[in-house]
Amino acid sequence: MDLKLEKTAGEKNSDVIIRQMLSEILTGLKTKLVQPVLEENNKIADQLKDLREQEQTDIAVLKENLAALDARMKQLPLVVLAALRDVINQIGEGSQNDD
Numbered sequence: 001m002d003l004k005l006e007k008t009a010g011e012k013n014s015d016v017i018i019r020q021m022l023s024e025i026l027t028g029l030k031t032k033l034v035q036p037v038l039e040e041n042n043k044i045a046d047q048l049k050d051l052r053e054q055e056q057t058d059i060a061v062l063k064e065n066l067a068a069l070d071a072r073m074k075q076l077p078l079v080v081l082a083a084l085r086d087v088i089n090q091i092g093e094g095s096q097n098d099d
Helices: 009-098
Strands: none
Touching: none
């Protein structure tokens, strides 16, 4: 039983052709299937990055607005008290003029 391990020239040529075909198939798969998915993933990643940046900007503006509102709320009791004082003074002046 003598096994023949050497390939003939025709077998070598068919191996080369098979390798070339496989290479073309894999290149086509990459071009037609993988590359579009990668490009779409990159677009989505860029959109997510833009959304995160916009969200951070919006949060910063919201914090500023909340700080301004907090400052106004702290001043509100003083405004109410000042208004009451002014009303009382006006009433007092009106009753003094009636006498």
